Each structure stands twice: as structure tokens, then as C-alpha cells.
Amino acid sequence: MEILMFNLLGGLSVALALGAIxxxxxxxxxxxxxxxxxxxxxxxxxxxxxxxxxxxxLVYAGAIMALxxxxxxxxxxxxxxxxxxxxxxxxxxxxxxxxxALFVPLVTLGGGKILKFKEAASGFGTTAAVGRLLYTxxxxxxxxxxxxxxxxxxxxxxxxKTKIR
Amino acid sequence: xxxxxxxxxxxxxIGPEMVLTATAMVLLMIEVFADKKGRDHLGYIALGGSVLAxxxxxxxxxxxxxxxxxxxxxxxxxxxxxxxxxxxxGLTALISVKYAQDEGINHGEYYAMILFATVGMCVMASAxxxxxxxxxxxxxxxxxxxxxxxxxxxxxxxEASLKYFILGxxxxxxxxxxxxxxxxxxxxxxxQAIGKAAGLLxxxxxxxxxxxxxxxxxxxxVAAVPFHMWTPDVYQGSPAPVTxxxxxxxxxxxxxxxxxxxxxxxxxxxxxxxxxxxxxxxLTMTMGNVVALVQNDVKRMLAYSSIAHAGYILVGxxxxxxxxxxxxxxxxxxxxxxxxxxxxxxxxxxxxGERTTTYQDFSGMGRRSPLTALxxxxxxxxxxxxxxxxxxxxxxxxxxSALEKGFVWLAVIAVINSVVSVxxxxxxxxxxxMRDEDGEAxxxxxxxxxxxxxxxxxxxxVMWLGVMPAKYIDFAKSAxxxx
Numbered sequence: 001m002e003i004l005m006f007n008l009l010g011g012l013s014v015a016l017a018l019g020a021i022x023x024x025x026x027x028x029x030x031x032x033x034x035x036x037x038x039x040x041x042x043x044x045x046x047x048x049x050x051x052x053x054x055x056x057x058l059v060y061a062g063a064i065m066a067l068x069x070x071x072x073x074x075x076x077x078x079x080x081x082x083x084x085x086x087x088x089x090x091x092x093x094x095x096x097x098x099x100x101a102l103f104v105p106l107v108t109l110g111g112g113k114i115l116k117f118k119e120a121a122s123g124f125g126t127t128a129a130v131g132r133l134l135y136t137x138x139x140x141x142x143x144x145x146x147x148x149x150x151x152x153x154x155x156x157x158x159x160x161k162t163k164i165r
Numbered sequence: 166x167x168x169x170x171x172x173x174x175x176x177x178x179i180g181p182e183m184v185l186t187a188t189a190m191v192l193l194m195i196e197v198f199a200d201k202k203g204r205d206h207l208g209y210i211a212l213g214g215s216v217l218a219x220x221x222x223x224x225x226x227x228x229x230x231x232x233x234x235x236x237x238x239x240x241x242x243x244x245x246x247x248x249x250x251x252x253x254x255g256l257t258a259l260i261s262v263k264y265a266q267d268e269g270i271n272h273g274e275y276y277a278m279i280l281f282a283t284v285g286m287c288v289m290a291s292a293x294x295x296x297x298x299x300x301x302x303x304x305x306x307x308x309x310x311x312x313x314x315x316x317x318x319x320x321x322x323x324e325a326s327l328k329y330f331i332l333g334x335x336x337x338x339x340x341x342x343x344x345x346x347x348x349x350x351x352x353x354x355x356x357q358a359i360g361k362a363a364g365l366l367x368x369x370x371x372x373x374x375x376x377x378x379x380x381x382x383x384x385x386x387v388a389a390v391p392f393h394m395w396t397p398d399v400y401q402g403s404p405a406p407v408t409x410x411x412x413x414x415x416x417x418x419x420x421x422x423x424x425x426x427x428x429x430x431x432x433x434x435x436x437x438x439x440x441x442x443x444x445x446x447x448l449t450m451t452m453g454n455v456v457a458l459v460q461n462d463v464k465r466m467l468a469y470s471s472i473a474h475a476g477y478i479l480v481g482x483x484x485x486x487x488x489x490x491x492x493x494x495x496x497x498x499x500x501x502x503x504x505x506x507x508x509x510x511x512x513x514x515x516x517x518g519e520r521t522t523t524y525q526d527f528s529g530m531g532r533r534s535p536l537t538a539l540x541x542x543x544x545x546x547x548x549x550x551x552x553x554x555x556x557x558x559x560x561x562x563x564x565x566s567a568l569e570k571g572f573v574w575l576a577v578i579a580v581i582n583s584v585v586s587v588x589x590x591x592x593x594x595x596x597x598x599m600r601d602e603d604g605e606a607x608x609x610x611x612x613x614x615x616x617x618x619x620x621x622x623x624x625x626x627v628m629w630l631g632v633m634p635a636k637y638i639d640f641a642k643s644a645x646x647x648x
Contacts (some may be wrong), residue, residue, distance in 0.1 A: 004474065011286045065412065069289060102374060105370035105372060105374070106346075106371055106374060109369065109370060109371065114350070114366070114369060115350070115351065115352060115362060115365060115366065117352045127485065132169065134171060135169070136169060136170060136171050136234075137172060137234045137236075138236070138296065139171075139172075139174070139233065140179075140233040140236050140237055140297060141236070141294075141296050141297045141300045144284075144285075144288055144297070144300040144301065144304060145300060147186055147281060147284055147285075147304055148285075148300065148303055148304045148307060150190075150281070150306050151277075151281040151282075151304060151307050151308045151311070154274055154277065154278070154311075155274075155278065155310070155311030157274075158272065158315075158327070159311060159313065159314055159317065165273065
């Protein structure tokens with residue numbers, strides 16, 4: 001059952017990701033990407049990473065992609081935008097070759113040595129466990145994230161405000 | 166429910182970071198209440214914050230603590246870099262005071278962004294964990310994207326900000342993907358644990374791909390060729406004090422994280438990796454110097470020269486020895502002084518709106534403003550590495566570390582590059598002293614007090630570090646990383 005679900009979600013997410021880069025219309029690409037995000041969320045949920053799964057849907061599929069769609073619609077982007085890059089087949093070939101050069105060894109592991117990990121403790125990845133980690137072991141990066149958000153917020157305001165006193 | 170175990174936290178170890186964050190927030194609040202005249206003094210608050218943070222960082226020299234459950238380390242290496250960051254931030258605040266008034270950007274946000282970026286830089290120098298390093302990189306980068314676009318009415322500034330943002334986000338993607346792969350292969354994000362696991366992972370493609378991607382990410386951040394495409398436009402378009410800041414502090418921070426990651430997490434790959442860094446170093450310095458030769462604009466020339474200097478510093482990385490890492494640290498200290506000094510004088514010469522920055526605009530400067538010309542001459546001598554300036558001491562120590570480890574060719578190429586660089590640096594001096602004015606009307610050169618102070622401080626530092634470098638080199642020597 002688990003294998004079946006994995007193959008289903010995994011296959012679907014790869015297909016949708018391909019759709020996102022192949023489709024000619026920006027809106028279709030964005031919708032495909034949303035589908036990919038949902039499939040990834042499913043994969044995370046299967047790994048018992050409930051919080052990540054929920055955040056994947058809320059933040060990526062929800063907030064960020066909705067923003068993408070807004071931008072595409074507001075700017076009224078049509079097909080011609082990507083046309084220039086499509087006229088350069090050499091770059092496409094290069095991209096495919098380098099993606100393959102990364103992908104093949106990663107999947108086959110190229111005969112290298114690997115580490116065996118012990119199984120994660122039960123409850124790992126649940127909201128409670130992640131919250132606990134954030135407030136204990138990872139308190140410092142968590143606090144730095146607040147500085148990051150403040151800086152980003154202030155920066156966005158100062159760059160976009162129409163008139164500054 | 167198991168009880169919550171909080172790891173030991175040494176708050177005094179993050180004193181500098183806390184002071185900087187607090188000062189930034191104070192600046193944001195003052196901005197709300199201050200009137201137009203009061204805002205002219207905001208820069209001095211930022212300067213005070215960086216000086217205080219620098220003093221706290223200096224007090225931690227000799228201390229070696231690992232805190233926050235091993236995520237954060239304060240050692241001489243991080244302390245030395247933090248002092249560089251505070252010098253860079255403080256001097257930038259000082260040279261910004263007049264500039265910000267002229268360009269109408271003297272807001273609390275401007276100085277707060279400089280301090281936020283500095284917090285990110287401190288985190289990068291001290292982090293011993295991939296997640297923490299990445300948070301530091303992002304805090305620094307986000308603040309810099311904003312700073313680059315601060316002069317909102319200038320088109321080049323907008324372009325610089327957008328370009329920097331898009332390419333910076335792209336490079337962060339590389340860095341993060343590399344970190345994810347390394348985590349996937351080793352099962353840990355802590356640098357030393359990765360270093361231990363790496364020994365068991367010979368030939369594991371996931372680990373190698375992760376390390377290579379992280380190298381690409383860091384190479385973007387230090388503007389090493391061939392990942393430098395963003396540098397000239399961003400450095401030229403950004404407000405001059407911001408360019409001075411970006412080319413010193415953040416670059417030093419990227420090198421600090423780069424060095425620490427490779428010294429602590431990837432020592433097992435030392436034998437293979439020096440080839441990559443060696444080629445990066447040679448490409449970066451050669452390309453930076455050759456393109457700088459044909460520039461017409463002094464600000465753009467300084468941008469390319471900054472690429473070339475990143476190449477010299479990469480020599481310290483390629484050598485991968487304690488001497489190499491402390492040589493790079495000392496050079497970055499020297500570079501902070503001389504580059505910010507050069508930019509301070511560029512601001513003086515460029516006048517309002519940065520209109521006059523070509524070589525021609527500097528002609529006859531020796532007569533129009535002898536002291537400015539003299540100070541700028543000392544700065545470019547130092548950038549070129551001519552004794553008795555600090556630039557010479559820095560280069561000497563850095564290239565010696567290459568010779569010690571048998572990297573003769575690398576040292577030879579670096580010296581040849583330094584000789585090439587003399588040409589375009591001295592071109593500026595030739596224009597200042599040996600060309601008559603071409604009769605075009607240029608704004609009167611007037612040196613505002615904070616700029617004069619910054620120029621005097623940097624000139625003194627460059628001469629002092631050049632004549633009496635021993636004490637500071639000893640400090641840098643204690644700030645090595647165990648390769």
C-alpha cells in the first residue's frame with residue numbers, strides 16, 4: 001500500500017514538474033507547480049512529517065503560488081516571454097545533460113559508500129516534536145529567523161512605499 | 166510527556182549580535198519620532214552600536230566556547246572576523262552620513278539594514294551548523310538587496326537591487342540544495358559531525374554533489390569567476406557607501422563561512438578540492454584584473470578590482486593550511502580599511518548624485534584638492550600592494566602561505582596579477598597629478614566632516630598596518646582554522 005501510494009504521488013509530482021517547465025503558458029506552469037507542491041506534501045505526510053506536509057500546502061501551494069498567479073495575471077504575461085530562450089536549443093541540451101549528470105549518480109549512488117542510519121524515533125516530524133526542537137536545540141536559528149523576517153518586512157516597506165517623508 | 170531539555174546557552178557569547186540587533190531596532194524606532202534635522206545624526210548611533218559590538222567581540226578574543234548545543238562557536242577565528250565586520254559596518258555608517266543627506270536616504274531603515282546585515286555576517290562567522298549558516302547568509306543577503314536599491318529614484322540602483330536579488334536567490338538555492346544533499350548523505354547538519362562522517366563516505370556521489378553545490382553557492386557570494394556576473398552591475402549601481410560595505414564586510418563573511426565549512430566539514434576532500442579552488446583563484450584574479458584594465462569609470466574599476474582581490478583571498482583557501490586561513494583573514498582586515506577608504510574618497514570626488522566618477526573627472530585633482538588626492542593615492546597604492554602600505558603586508562603574508570605549502574605557481578600567478586593591477590591603480594594617480602583639468606565644469610570638492618574622519622582613520626590604519634603589522638599578524642595567526 002505504501003509503495004503504491006509512493007509511486008502514485010512520486011510519479012504524479014514528476015509529471016507535474018515536467019508540465020511546469022514544458023507548458024507554454026505561464027498560468028499553466030504555475031498551476032502545474034501547485035500540483036507538484038500538493039504531491040510533495042503527500043510524500044511528506046507519508047514520512048510522518050505532518051508539520052512539513054501542512055506547511056507545504058499552506059505556505060507553498062497556498063500563499064506563494066497564489067502570489068505567483070496574481071503576478072502573472074496582473075502583468076498579463078503571454079506566451080512570447082519564454083520564446084527567446086526556446087530559440088536556443090544548445091542551452092536546452094546543456095541543461096538536460098547537466099541535469100542528467102547530477103541525476104544518474106545520485107540515483108545509482110555510483111558504487112560509493114553509504115551510511116546506514118538508525119530509524120527515526122516514533123513521533124519524529126509531528127508538530128509537537130518539531131515545535132519542541134525549535135524551542136530547544138534550534139532556538140538560535142529560530143531567533144535569527146525573527147531578525148530575518150523583520151529585516152525583510154522593513155525592507156519591503158521602504159522599497160515599495162510611494163512616498164517617504 | 167518528556168520534560169523539555171534546554172541546551173546550555175552562553176548569552177555573553179552572542180553579545181555582539183544582541184547589541185547590533187538592539188541598535189537596529191532602536192534606529193527603527195527613532196526614525197518614527199525624529200524630525201528631519203534629527204535624522205542627520207542617525208548614522209552616529211549606528212556607528213556607536215558597531216563600536217560597542219566590536220568592543221564586546223574584542224573582549225571575547227582568546228575565549229573558545231561552543232554554545233547553543235554546538236550550533237554556535239566563539240573562537241579567535243570568529244572573533245577576528247567579527248572585528249572586521251564591525252570595522253566595515255562602522256566606517257560605512259560614517260561615510261554614509263553626508264551621502265545619505267545628499268541623496269535623501271537618511272532614514273533609520275538605511276542604517277538598520279546595515280546593522281541587520283552585520284548580524285547575519287556574525288552568525289555566518291560563528292555558526293557551526295548548516296542551518297545556522299544558511300540563516301546567517303539569508304539575513305545578510307536580504308538586508309543587502311534592500312540596501313542596493315535604497316536610492317529609489319536612481320534607475321541604476323533599482324536595477325542593481327533587482328539583479329542582486331534574483332541572482333542572490335539563485336545562489337542561495339545552490340547553497341541550500343548542496344546542504345540538503347550533504348545532510349542526506351551524512352544525516353547531520355553539524356559541521357564537525359559531517360567531517361567525521363565524510364571519512365566513511367569516499368566516493369559517495371550525493372556527498373560530493375552536495376559539497377560541489379555548496380562551493381558554487383559560496384563562490385557566488387564571494388563573487389569568484391565564473392560566478393561573478395552580478396558583481397560589476399550591482400557594485401556600480403548601488404549607492405557608493407553600500408558598495409563599500411558589500412565589497413568588504415559581506416565578502417569577508419562569505420569567506421569566513423566558506424573557510425569554516427571546508428576546514429571542519431570537508432577536510433576529507435582536501436586532496437581533490439584544492440584543484441577546484443586553485444582554478445577558481447587563478448580565474449578570479451586574472452579575469453578581475455584584466456577587465457579592470459579597460460574600465461573608464463572608477464567605481465566600476467573598483468568593482469572589478471574587488472573581484473580580483475577575492476581571487477587573492479581564494480589563494481588562502483586553496484592552500485588549506487592554518488597559515489592560509491589566517492592569511493586570508495588578515496588580508497580581509499586590510500582590504501576592509503583600504504577599500505572603504507577608497508570609496509570614501511570616491512564619494513568626495515563624485516559629488517551629489519554620483520555624477521563624476523570617470524577617470525577624466527579625477528584630472529587635476531592634485532591641484533584642486535591636494536589632501537583628497539594624497540589620501541586616495543595612499544589607498545590605491547595599498548590596493549596595488551606597494552610597500553610600505555598594508556596592502557603589501559597582507560599580500561606578502563598571504564602569498565607566503567602559498568609558498569610554504571609548495572604552491573609556487575599559484576604564488577607566481579598572484580604576483581603577476583598584482584603587477585598588472587598596478588597599471589590601472591596608478592592610472593588614477595596619473596590622472597590626479599599629471600593631467601590638467603579639461604576645462605569642464607565640475608562641482609567644487611568639499612569634504613564633509615564625517616568623510617574626513619573616515620578618510621583619516623583609514624589612511625592611518627593602512628599606514629599603521631603596513632609599517633607595524635607584526636602584532637596584528639600575530640592576532641590573525643591565532644585566528645586560524647585547523648585544516
